[in-house]
Amino acid sequence: MKRTGLAVLVRRVLIAAAAALLPVLGAQATTIDNAALGNEADGANWAAWGRTFSEQRFSPLDQINTQNVSRLGLAWSLELDDVWNVSSQPVAVDGVIYTAVGYSVVHAVDARTGQLLWKYDPKVESRKMRYAWGSRGLAFWNGKVYTGVQDGRLFALDAKTGKLVWEVMTTTPGDNRYITGAPRIFNGKVIIGHGGADFGHVRGYVTTYDAETGKELWRWWVVPGNPADGFENKAMEEAAKTWSGEWWKYGAGGTVWNAMTYDPEYNRIYLGTGNGSPWNAQLRNPGGGDSLYLCSVVALDADTGEYVWHYQTTPNETWDFNSTMDMVSATIEIEGKPRKVLMHAPKNGFFYVLDRETGKLISAEKIGKVTWAEKVDMATGRPVEVRGARYENGPALTWPGSGGTHNWHPMAFSPDTGLVYIPAREMAGFYDGEGRKPGKWQMTPGDVMGLKGFFDDIPTSAGSTSLLAWNPVTQKEVWRNPTPGATAGGVIATHGGLVFQGLADGRFVATDAVTGKELWSYPMGVGTQAPPLTYTVDGKQYVTILAGWGGAPSLLGSLSAQHGWVGRQYPRRMLTFVLDGQAALPPSPPPLAKVEPLEAPDFKIDPVLVEKGKHVYTGCVICHGSAAVAGGYAPDLRASPVPLSHDAFKAIVQGGALESRGMPRFEEFTDEDITALQHYLRERARYKPTFWEQVKQVFGFLWLMLKMKLLAMGWL
Known part of the structure; x- marks a missing residue:
């Protein structure tokens, strides 16, 4: 014994x-398969983008809760200084x-x-x-572990x-497609889309592969191609009836670069589809029509890729109003009956509740300032547009702009509270077709969107964000907390009654899911837009988040630079928290109060070269910021001594001397282009708006607002 x-x-x-x-x-x-990803009750792992198939981003864990979250402390941190951008959602298994x-x-x-x-x-x-x-x-x-690569793999x-284990190329080498979004896996299949419709000729699609071997299984195109080549399926044939002109010459867009939700109950995959290419609908679809399946939720049979239903949030879109934001599946009670729904908050400013079985619209309401449409007509399911918003008769200033009221930063749904928590944004967009005419306009690398170029800095007052608690049943706001700047991180909700979110000012925050009261925060040493996750190890609940300022915020000029995370000196790190954690965070530089451009008085500026350099710089704006005002990881070129030396600048831009630090090479830039860039950067470094320029900007803004109002009232 x-x-x-x-x-x-x-x-x-x-x-x-x-x-x-x-x-x-x-x-x-643990075997991560359909059973595991469909299990809402087990919070031990966070094995997918939205944790489970439903994409609710809700964890059943409650060890960390509203009563003890004040005890939450750092368990450990890991510096990730050899990568430039950590705006990503990890998984934990x-x-x-x-x-x-x-x-x-x-x-x-x-x-x-x-x-x-x-x-x-x-x-x-x-x-x-x-x-x-x-x-x-x-x-x-x-x-x-599966992921996509920017070059299409x-x-x-x-x-x-x-x-x-295996690797496949999902795009055509040399095309404008790239991958940034997370793949989804179901039934032994991995599905991936791509981006690229903002950068050239692109026709969107998704592809599924065998998860064990990488063998291609099926592909579904989002928009129709050239009718002369025939159509891949009946859905593309029907979609072509909603287009006009020669849309295929421009690719037409419709990329699925982010959101995809698998529904095991109906064995469907829901796609959130993207904007048109070019953005300007007058050029790609001059005769009108809905431009299917742009900016839509599309349901496909998960086994075959066959079309089942669609709902289009923005017919014939012309503002970059992607529907590629996350789509949450749930069962909620509406009018006393349980309804199986899909909840969706795309860029266009409305919150939609759809019937998952049929795709029928249940309700739609504005979650922020929206001026392009008055409402969604419940009889037709279509937006009631405001006259002039399509900028067909001149420039238009609309809310929201191309950044959307809600972007890719994921929202969360709590079955406990019945609320959806949305990282919301309020920021206008300026659209101007500037005389471009259908049939005459050609898509070029410098004019992909079919709009007048935007070259100005974006001021700190241009946009704001908030954490919005929204009731999807009543379609009403419950509470809203202002958050710093114009970029806020994705969120998660927990059974402990908490909503976690990383912020642009460098704080990681826990909020009471019911009241909206901030209960805890931690200074991460740098801002973030990455969504957190929570899981358990050895019976302890942990919360992890990536912190680091890079990606889209870098291009917003002063609007992003206000937080002070400008330059490579700021950390990229992973932080993990646990109750009573006592670890110390490594020190990091304080936020930069202000970038001081180099005057370089001996440099003589040539206005002709400045104008050329302004257009060359469009290839640099994503990283180095609008009007050369950097807002993130890449250095502010107005303050860098490198562009003062033609040879040093050429070695980096043309020769790729800093590729290891994330700076790509631009072999197509000529020596003359490099010189023009130098002159443009020096002009930007010395630029100070005159009094009359400021007056013109203010009154131009007010006139556009008044014009939109008069058009809406039918007075123009």
Whole structure:
């Protein structure tokens, strides 16, 4: 008996020791498959972009709650200084955190200690480094980690070792497509879309592959191609009836670059589709029509890719009003009956509740300032547009702008409160077709959107953000907390009654999900837009977030620069929190109060070269900011001494001397282009708006607002 008891004790000790070593060894005990991803009740892992198939981003964990969140402290942090952008959603399985950051460099990290277990760098193709959004996430399935690469590849890694299992090219080498969004996996299939409709000729599609082998299974095109080539399916044939002119010459757009939601109940995949290419609908679809399936929610059979239904949020869109924002599936009670719904807050400023089975619109209301449409007509499901908003008779100033009232930063739904928590934005957009005519306009690298170029700085007053608690049943605001700046991080909600969100000012915040009261915050040393996650290891609940300022905020000029995270000196890091955590965060530089441009008085500016350089600089704006006012990781070129030397500037821009630090090469730039850039940057460094320029800007803004109002009233 004693021997038996001793054997049992030894066995238990060995099992416990093995369990403790699992993360270090990189072994997985949990099988992540359809059953795991459909299980809302198990919060131990966070194995997908939205945690589970529903994409609710709600965790059933409550060890950390409204009563004890004040005890939340740092467990550990990991510096990620060899990547430039960490605006990404990690996943966590069996005590290992996996994240794809920068140019899809995958890291596996021990969730207990922050120890790096392995790293895999796919070595992105240099030209595609220009799409500076970075990887937004990855997926986990059956012991493998999956993510896409900016140059169009999709790959699977062994989760234990980080070794490549398979890799496929999902796009055509050399085209304008790139991947930043997270893949989704269901039924042993991995699905991926792409971006690129803002950068040239692109026709959107999604593709599914066998998760074990990488073999292509099916592809679904979002918009129709050239009718002379025939149509891939009946859906494309029907969609072509809603287009006019020669749309296929421009690609037409419709990229699925972010949101996809799998519904196991109906065995469907819902796609959130993107904007038109060019943005200006008058050019790509001059005869009118809805331009299907742009800016839509599209339901496909998950096994075959066959079209089931669609709902278009913005027919014949012309403002970059993507519907590529997350789509949350849930069952909620409406008019006393449970309804299986899909909840969606695209860029256009409305919150939609759709019937998941049929795609029928249940309700739609504005969640912020919207001036392009009065409302959504419930009889037709279509927006009631405001006259003049399409800028067909001159410039238009509309809310929201191309950044949207809600962008890719994911929202969360709590079944406990019945509320949706949305990182909302309020920012206008200025649209001007500037005489471009259908049939005469040609898409060029310098004129992809079919709009007058925007070259001005974006002031700090141009936009604002908030954390919005929204009731999807009543379609009303419950509470709204202002958040810093014009970019706010994605959110999660928990059974502990909390909403977690990282902010642009560098704080990580926990908010009471019912009242909206801020209960806890932690200074991360740098701002973020990355969404957090929560999971358990050894019975303890952890919360992890990536912090680092890069990606889209970099291009917003002074609007982003106001936070002070300008330059490569600021950290990119992973932070993990636990109750009573006592770790110390490594120091980081304080926010930069102001960038001081170099005057370089000996440099003589040539106005002709300045004008040329302004247009050349459009290839630099994503990283280095509007009007050369940097707002993020890339340095402010007005303050850098490098552009003062033609040879040094050429070595970096043409020669790729700083590719290892995230600066792509631009081989197509000529020596004359480099010189023009130098003159433009010097002009920007010395620029100070005159009094009359400021007056003109103010009155021009007011006139556009008045014009839109008069058009809406039918007086113009």
